[in-house]
Amino acid sequence: MDYLITAWVEAWQLILRADRQILEIAWVSLRLAFWSALVASCLAIPMGISVGQQDFKYKKLVLAVLQTLLALPTVVIGLLVYTLISRRGPAGHFGLLFSPMGVVIGQAILAFPIICTMVVNVFISLDKRAFQTAVHLGANRRQTMLILLRETRLGILAAVLTGFGRVFGEVGIAMMLGGEYQGLYQDSNHRYCPGDQ
Amino acid sequence: MSLALGLILLVIALVINLSAQMVRWKVKKSF
Numbered sequence: 055m056d057y058l059i060t061a062w063v064e065a066w067q068l069i070l071r072a073d074r075q076i077l078e079i080a081w082v083s084l085r086l087a088f089w090s091a092l093v094a095s096c097l098a099i100p101m102g103i104s105v106g107q108q109d110f111k112y113k114k115l116v117l118a119v120l121q122t123l124l125a126l127p128t129v130v131i132g133l134l135v136y137t138l139i140s141r142r143g144p145a146g147h148f149g150l151l152f153s154p155m156g157v158v159i160g161q162a163i164l165a166f167p168i169i170c171t172m173v174v175n176v177f178i179s180l181d182k183r184a185f186q187t188a189v190h191l192g193a194n195r196r197q198t199m200l201i202l203l204r205e206t207r208l209g210i211l212a213a214v215l216t217g218f219g220r221v222f223g224e225v226g227i228a229m230m231l232g233g234e235y236q237g238l239y240q241d242s243n244h245r246y247c248p249g250d251q
Numbered sequence: 252m253s254l255a256l257g258l259i260l261l262v263i264a265l266v267i268n269l270s271a272q273m274v275r276w277k278v279k280k281s282f
Contacts, residue, residue: 061254068255208277215267219267
């Protein structure tokens with residue numbers, strides 16, 4: 055019991071003292087989550103808009119695949135990206151393993167289906183009259199898209215925030231692709247190899 | 252140190268997820 059009390063007291067002391075190392079680690083987590091959500095958003099929002107807005111033959115299949123990807127285990131993502139960017143993998147020569155960029159790639163893959171599915175749902179539930187009114191009033195393609203984006207901006211923001219929250223809370227991918235975090239924030243060029251230490 | 256880091260990350264994650272939830276409520280209301 056004493057151990058627990060000591061740990062809590064020390065933890066609060068570190069927080070109240072604004073310990074530099076802890077703040078740096080938290081900052082790295084925030085930064086990586088931000089870039090992951092940004093990369094995922096850049097790909098997922100346009101895809102979500104096109105899938106949600108258009109009717110095509112395999113729409114139901116695409117939706118089913120996207121919704122299935124929501125349940126993709128993070129360990130699977132970590133392992134897949136690990137095999138891709140490990141030294142002997144197809145992207146091994148980029149040296150992305152155990153670097154912040156590797157973590158961003160893995161976490162972006164995690165956030166992609168979340169953001170995409172939410173954007174698709176926003177566009178599916180959007181009142182069709184917004185699109186029809188814009189077209190009937192003579193808006194061109196760009197103007198129509200801007201009107202639809204304005205109508206759905208809160209939904210898209212909610213999707214991006216949810217993706218951001220999900221990748222911020224993710225630790226498995228960061229550990230598998232980022233290695234030990236001291237090397238991650240002290241020197242991003244440092245390559246940690248399992249078995250070195 | 253891990254506990255302190257965990258507490259800080261917990262607070263940040265709560266803030267992010269709460270704000271996402273608030274935006275979702277707002278979206279539901281607007282529909």
